[in-house]
Amino acid sequence: MSTEIKAYGAKDKGAALKEMTIERRDTQPKDVKIKITYCGVCHSDIHTVENDWGNSKYPVVPGHEIIGEVLEVGDKVKNFKKGDLVGVGCMVDSCRECDPCKKDLEQFCQEGMVGTYNGKDKHLGVHTFGGYSQQITVDEHFVLSIPENLDIKAVAPLLCAGITTYSPLNHWNIKEGMKVGVVGLGGLGHMGIKFSHAMGAETIMITTSESKKEDAKRLGADGVLISKDDEAMKKHRGSFDFILNTVPVSHDVNPYLQLLTIDGTMCMVGAIEPLPEVHGGNLIMGRKNIAGSLIGGIKETQQMLDFCGKHNIVSDVEMIDMDNINKAYKRVQDSDVKYRFVIDMESLK
Amino acid sequence: MSTEIKAYGAKDKGAALKEMTIERRDTQPKDVKIKITYCGVCHSDIHTVENDWGNSKYPVVPGHEIIGEVLEVGDKVKNFKKGDLVGVGCMVDSCRECDPCKKDLEQFCQEGMVGTYNGKDKHLGVHTFGGYSQQITVDEHFVLSIPENLDIKAVAPLLCAGITTYSPLNHWNIKEGMKVGVVGLGGLGHMGIKFSHAMGAETIMITTSESKKEDAKRLGADGVLISKDDEAMKKHRGSFDFILNTVPVSHDVNPYLQLLTIDGTMCMVGAIEPLPEVHGGNLIMGRKNIAGSLIGGIKETQQMLDFCGKHNIVSDVEMIDMDNINKAYKRVQDSDVKYRFVIDMESLK
Known part of the structure; x- marks a missing residue:
């Protein structure tokens, strides 16, 4: 058998x-x-x-x-x-x-x-x-x-890595006219940039590391925001419609929540572990959301592969x-x- | 002048x-x-x-x-x-x-x-x-x-208190066929129960205290879930479409996140302070959301008052x-x- x-x-x-x-x-x-x-x-x-x-x-x-x-x-x-x-x-x-x-x-x-x-x-x-x-x-x-x-x-x-990042971008209906941040440039993050870019959104790589700037742009990012740069973070405050957070370990999400615009969502796809204190005020002021997403269903996975075929994404x-x-x-x-x-x-x- | x-x-x-x-x-x-x-x-x-x-x-x-x-x-x-x-x-x-x-x-x-x-x-x-x-x-x-x-x-x-609870219930489109939890029975919570009930949702008061059962039902709750009762919490796991969290101080929100169904949202309206560790897995498993909401706009406040007039809510x-x-x-x-x-x-x- x-x-x-x-x-x-x-x-x-x-x-x-x-x-x-x-x-x-x-x-x-x-x-x-x-x-x-x-x-x-x-x-x-x-x-x-x-x-x-x-x-x-x-x-x-x-x-x-x-x-x-x-x-x-x-x-x-x-x-x-x-x-x-x-x-x-x-x-x-x-x-x-x-x-x-x-x-x-x-x-x-x-x-x-x-x-x-x-x-x-x-x-x-x-x-x-x-x-x-x-x-x-x-x-x-x-x-x-x-x-x-x-x-x-x-x-x-x-x-x-593909469906894990495509699914939230698809579910939250990312499209032209939106500003999307992708936090973390690894296996997930690099796909997040490609998809967000292909969906037509202004796509910003958010990273701690200056060294990732060039690569992020090569992958399709319209800009790079260095999260350790307080001035830059202030400048982008309240401007992101959606943030795809691919960081695979526990980390302080409050600085990213402050980047969101009214009704904006940050979706976690990496950190399946306790996140340190989330400040209630960062959610209440601006009716903001933190969400999570897990891979995607089979139908959506096929849809993602077809999208990749059409946009030549690998x-x-x-x-x-x-x-x-x-x-x-x-x-x-x-x-x-x-x-x-x-x-x-x-x-x- | x-x-x-x-x-x-x-x-x-x-x-x-x-x-x-x-x-x-x-x-x-x-x-x-x-x-x-x-x-x-x-x-x-x-x-x-x-x-x-x-x-x-x-x-x-x-x-x-x-x-x-x-x-x-x-x-x-x-x-x-x-x-x-x-x-x-x-x-x-x-x-x-x-x-x-x-x-x-x-x-x-x-x-x-x-x-x-x-x-x-x-x-x-x-x-x-x-x-x-x-x-x-x-x-x-x-x-x-x-x-x-x-x-x-x-x-x-x-x-x-009225607009603070009406606005999120209205924004997340609460209606008949949905199951809504209201956490905390105070100035906000008692209005949350009245509104959710009037909007036609199955409304469950979620509280630590047995003593609030009768009052919650009088206010319009269809049921009361005692959050200290592990068995009861297990029974309701994954069943709430929306939870209105009115607790005014920092508290562990993870047990409430587990009550949400797929794509469910818990909205914070009370705790403008740091919440202890939120487990990423509680968001990722079931594509769940934590959000916040602050009072409501003037147009929506008038809408809320008109709703109260129609449903005789004070x-x-x-x-x-x-x-x-x-x-x-x-x-x-x-x-x-x-x-x-x-x-x-x-x-x-």
Whole structure:
């Protein structure tokens, strides 16, 4: 009922990743069996390997920015055929019947979405294994079509970093005439700038570091605001319609709230941890909002990929071979990557 | 150019309120001169007397929940005439030309709204004096019409407590089919329940105290959720479309965020101070929002008064004479009032 394939994973908390063997289920009627060609490296992969969120199950086989080619489809699959270029993101299943699932918000499934790795596998009764592997088998509902005109290896990070930043910009209806700030220039932030720019908004990179100015402009920022520069921060006070905050760790959000205009929103997509004191006055004066957003539903993920096809948007990537993954993790932790590592899965043989 | 009238105010930080004499400007072309008949007692009055916000100017004559009768109007006044029943709330002026002013959000005037007391008086060059006085003279733009069918003395608190709670419920479009929580049962909270109920939402009072159950139901709550009851809080998790948080002091908002459904909003109207750690995960999981709201614009305040006329809504009040104000302040500080003191200004003679 299952096939053994090669994968790369961690046997224990914080262990170096090594080659291992995992099982993939045989193709079910609604399944798509995919040969994985590229897989992005997301900071969440590292958090899970290190059990930073306390819910890791070992062995962990990370990877939820998956690009591949369809090897086989079940006999009830409608939308995919052998040879198709496809993607899989952070989810491989959900209940499909609850209110959020019916509203195309599978990421908020009331029974809990099934993560691409470390999720509860309904088929084999174990936990799910991600994209650092040769193949994956996924219900077609959770398989995405990839626009053929894009540089495929640089599409992989769109499946997580892309949808995580596209979804809030889309939900809050970012468009021409608006001023958008993107806080933090990493895997998420660099996609935020590209999307906000493509949606037509005046896009300002907000960063602590002068050194990121040039790169931000190359990525599409109309301006750069150095958050340590009090005068500059004052000048921009009350002027932003929306701020996408991609900072992945706890930090003081009050200076950013002061940048918002009346009815403005700052949306958090990085910091899944306690934020230090938020001043009530920063919300009350100007009817401002702090919100959060988590990836995006499958329908919206396809919409994001189509948007990328139309606007020729991909991630900025650095390619690695599978056996360099541990070095790459170290560099991600040191913020030494512009802006996403992608594994060439041909290197796992 | 001005007239001396009697008022009640504090000469210094924290001083007991005493009778004093203040000046009111002569009626200008667009002014309405009002004989004050009732004035509500707001917690902000006490904060200003005690200089809790650090910007008080003495003497402080508090009072921004003003009801009165028109004595005289300037020759360019269009909407009021002698004898009309009118109200004045928290603002008596603003620039009228900035973007927020043009959008009927005078409370967020870019030059700063002019508070009914402790604001910058453009006419006499001093600071403004509030409604604990015999008369007030106000530009007609900031004068409200009072529906004749209501119990007038109980209308006074609508000018601050009323609009502060009506505005967010109106802005977030509360209606039948929604579930709304109101946190805190005081001057603001009791109005929040009445409005949410009148707008047709299922309205749940959220309180720490069992003793408030009966009163909350009398005011219109469909149910009461005791926030210290972990089981009850779990049962309601993820079910509220909107929470109006009226708690006037810093407190942990995370348990309330967990009560919100996907895309739900909690709006702060009381705590103009730092809130302890807000967990980013409570925003990200479910795309939830924390917002704030400050009173409401003049147009919306009139809309609120008309809504009250239609639905026969007033505040629950306890009447006092002017010379009992210092005792009343003590009782407000001890939360010993149901739910708003109103001064019968006939007692200042």
